[in-house]
Amino acid sequence: MSRLPQIDSAQAPPKQAELFAAVEKKLGRVPNLVRVIGNSTAALRGYLEFSAALGGGAGLDPQQREVLAITVAQANGCGYCLAAHCTIAKSTGLSAEAISGARTGSTQDDVHRALIQFTNAVIERRGRVDDSELAAFRAAGFSDEAVVEVVAHVSINVFTNYLNNLAETEIDFPAVPELPAAEPAAACSTSQCVSA
Known part of the structure; x- marks a missing residue:
């Protein structure tokens, strides 16, 4: 069992819910890692934006x-x-x-x-x-x-x-x-x- 809450998409505050919806649209689900990061809206937004930027990088395939x-x-x-x-x-x-x-x-x-x-x-x-x-x-x-x-x-x-x-x-x-x-x-x- 996780030592930090795994935020449920259905019960997430509006800012997290919006970010969770974007993840679910892309992946078909919200992985538990994202739900844990969701304890901090700032960390979640930063993680998702940094991940997306790096995924578009040309240095590594x-x-x-x-x-x-x-x-x-x-x-x-x-x-x-x-x-x-x-x-x-x-x-x-x-x-x-x-x-x-x-x-x-x-x-x-x-x-x-x-x-x-x-x-x-x-x-x-x-x-x-x-x-x-x-x-x-x-x-x-x-x-x-x-x-x-x-x-x-x-x-x-x-x-x-x-x-x-x-x-x-x-x-x-x-x-x-x-x-x-x-x-x-x-x-x-x-x-x-x-x-x-």
Whole structure:
């Protein structure tokens, strides 16, 4: 059970109700994360506007955005965001292997590997990446626009990860298994990472 109220759309104050209606129109439902953020109209509006702006960015494609989101959620231990982004990743056409790679950091795809490594460097060093890490990211074909978008996506994903971890938001997406600490690569078979 969530430690913060999951605001019911039907009982939401007018400002939240308007924002919930926009989410429902786009997604067909109001996910529990949005209902938790709805405890603050300012946070909800900011989250939705920032998400929409980043979704229209040209630095990262939809699959790359999901690889990044899964990487951040895994790093922050956010079960809600892992479940949500593994589901969304599957809908973008990402393979189970790519989704597993985003979780474990082990992938055969050079572009995804560069994105995962750069994302982890941004997280671990709070943006203070080495020149060599920035050069490696650029060498993989990423632009300066992508560099900025990685930091922006890390920021919004840290917000949702931390809020979900604090609130213990009820997961309303297909759950994904935790990775055992001893053998992360073996723990995430293709069927487990993208449960239907």
